[in-house]
Amino acid sequence: MFFERRKWVQVKKLISEADLVLEVVDARNPEGTRNKEIEKYALKSGKNIVIVINKSDLVPRSVLEQWRRVFSKEFLTVYISARERLGTKKLWFIIKKVAKEKISNKPVKAAVVGYPNTGKSAIINILKGKHSVGTSPKPGFTKKSTLIKASTWLKVLDTPGVYREKNEVEAVFKGCIEPEKITDPVVSAIELIKKLMKKKGKVFEEVYGVKEKEPLKILKGIGKIRGLVSGRGEVKLGEVAKIVIRDWLKGKIKVYFEPRDYNYLNREKIPTLRRN
Ligand SMILES: Nc1nc2c(ncn2[C@@H]2O[C@H](COP(=O)(O)OP(=O)(O)OP(=O)(O)O)[C@@H](O)[C@H]2O)c(=O)[nH]1
Numbered sequence: 001m002f003f004e005r006r007k008w009v010q011v012k013k014l015i016s017e018a019d020l021v022l023e024v025v026d027a028r029n030p031e032g033t034r035n036k037e038i039e040k041y042a043l044k045s046g047k048n049i050v051i052v053i054n055k056s057d058l059v060p061r062s063v064l065e066q067w068r069r070v071f072s073k074e075f076l077t078v079y080i081s082a083r084e085r086l087g088t089k090k091l092w093f094i095i096k097k098v099a100k101e102k103i104s105n106k107p108v109k110a111a112v113v114g115y116p117n118t119g120k121s122a123i124i125n126i127l128k129g130k131h132s133v134g135t136s137p138k139p140g141f142t143k144k145s146t147l148i149k150a151s152t153w154l155k156v157l158d159t160p161g162v163y164r165e166k167n168e169v170e171a172v173f174k175g176c177i178e179p180e181k182i183t184d185p186v187v188s189a190i191e192l193i194k195k196l197m198k199k200k201g202k203v204f205e206e207v208y209g210v211k212e213k214e215p216l217k218i219l220k221g222i223g224k225i226r227g228l229v230s231g232r233g234e235v236k237l238g239e240v241a242k243i244v245i246r247d248w249l250k251g252k253i254k255v256y257f258e259p260r261d262y263n264y265l266n267r268e269k270i271p272t273l274r275r276n
């Protein structure tokens with residue numbers, strides 16, 4: 001298993017202290033970046049969950065609607081783009097709706113949780129209306145929690161990203177690790193290329209201008225185009241692999257996954273944890 005135990009302990013504690021949970025997922029792979037363990041924990045602790053599909057600027061609206069529909073069978077779901085500031089009114093509306101269930105005079109505290117790099121801190125900033133917590137293309141950027149007053153009735157809690165994956169390859173695919181910290185970038189990049197090509201065969205030709213179809217040849221091709229070649233004429237594969245992984249993280253490689261990729265359309269019944 002591939003995860004960071006210390007952050008899990010920290011985030012679970014933060015959830016238990018919050019009134020509701022905003023689970024942020026990446027629009028390019030909403031199911032893959034859903035953290036079902038966190039969802040179960042939040043439900044067990046009696047917290048309502050709202051799924052926030054972020055980075056919706058990278059995905060067509062029809063696909064976002066499909067995701068919203070399937071997720072809505074379990075939790076209230078909204079799609080937004082923190083970068084483009086799209087959907088923020090809807091987000092406020094949904095938070096208000098869920099927060100109303102909390103009858104108290106104190107402001108409601110919403111924990112913003114989810115996989116690394118999904119845009120949790122960016123969402124905190126748009127709810128606050130100004131830059132108040134740091135954001136970064138490096139996954140794992142937020143290390144400590146920060147409580148921000150977003151309005152008279154709402155406090156939002158920024159938390160470190162948490163994931164649990166079976167290996168480094170999966171963690172790279174889901175954008176959990178910063179490229180510099182990957183132990184075997186070439187293996188991860190090759191597997192990433194395979195997955196992305198399966199979804200969109202010509203994506204590497206589109207992004208880098210390489211016509212090759214084999215992952216290793218694609219890496220070599222990119223290396224040659226970018227001039228990442230050693231004195232002896234060998235492509236610096238490790239460096240090229242990190243470039244590809246970084247470009248995937250940043251949304252430069254435009255591939256997204258749909259509910260049918262997760263067999264959602266063939267599922268008779270989506271496991272219902274609880275409706276909000
Ligand atoms: N395209 C796009 N990029 C976004 C959006 N929101 C955030 N980003 C980018 O995604 C990267 C990660 O954003 P953060 O807000 O730092 O993500 P985080 O979830 O707080 O990440 P950790 O702190 O590492 O867990 C940054 O480079 C943001 O600029 C969005 O709506 N669209």
Ligand SMILES: [Mg+2]
Nearest residue numbers: 120121141142
């Ligand atoms: Mg953050």
